[in-house]
Amino acid sequence: MDNFLAGWEMRFAAYIREHGDLTDGSHDLGHFQRVWKAARFINREEGGGADELVLLAAAYFHDWVSLPKNHPQRRESSRLSAERVVELLGAVFTEFPADKVEGVRHAIHAHSFSAGVEAVTPEAKILQDADRLEALGAIGAARTFYIAGQLNQQLFEGSDPLAAHRAPDDRRYALDHFQVKLLKLPAMMNTAAGRRLAEKNAEWLRLFARKMEEEIRGDWGR
Structure with a gap:
């Protein structure tokens, strides 16, 4: 089975390298590969009940359409990705089992936080968890500030960076995104x-945010 999956993974990666839009560093091939690794790990930790070929295809193509965060149709990204991937599997990867295509479509459509689609299959639930893990930890912090740079947002609100006395606003301040979305994700897994x-x-994000606050205050541990 591992060789079978490895063969498909090589084909998917090669196609993405040739035809994918890899200019967005937060949704590049590395992102797809990490989501696949996380999905496979979660599946095996959970007993291995999910279809790994469905997971593999969904992980590699879940952001095939990724509209910018400030795009008015951002919520449609996962639906558009799912529709395009169904076409792709039928037209390019013709040996892909037809009975698994719907599972891939649903997993991709449901993975997005903003789409608000309930994940009802094991594959969709695992893909959703794996993709959300990318928003946490060191990579999550890096992606947050990378995207904030793309949107010309400020790094933080200097007088109250952790929003202790104001409503957090992640449309203006990158650090506020931790509170608005990222730190809510564990409870949603x-x-x-x-x-x-x-x-x-x-917990790593919380430590990172506290360290940023210390540096903003000029607290050098004297």
């Missing part, structure tokens, strides 16, 4: 394994 990993990485 579908699987026990995903929740365990998310809680660990969320």
Whole structure:
């Protein structure tokens, strides 16, 4: 089975390298590969009940359409990705099992936080967890500030960076995104394994935010 999956992974990666839009560093091939690794780990921690070929295809193409965060149709990204990937599997990867295409479509459509689609299959639940893990920990912090740079946002609100006395606003301040979205993710995980990993990485984000606050205050541990 591992060789079978490795063969498909090589084909998917090669196609993305040739035809994908890899200019967005937060949704590049590395992102797809990490989501696949996380999805496979979660599946095996949960007993291996999900279809790994469905997971592999969904992980590699879940952001095939990724509209910018400030795009008015941002919520449609996962639906558009799902529709395009169904076409792709039928037209390019013709040996892909037809009975697995719907599973890939649903997993991709449901993975997005903003789409608000309920994940009802094991594959969709695991993909959702794996993708959300990318928003936490060191990579999550890096992606947050990378995207904020793309949107010309400020790094933080200098007088109250952790929003202790104001409403957090992640449309203006990158650090506020931790409170608005990222630190809420552990409670939203579908699987026990995903929740365990998310809680660990969320704690790292809290430490990072506190360290930023110390540096903003000029607290050098004197």
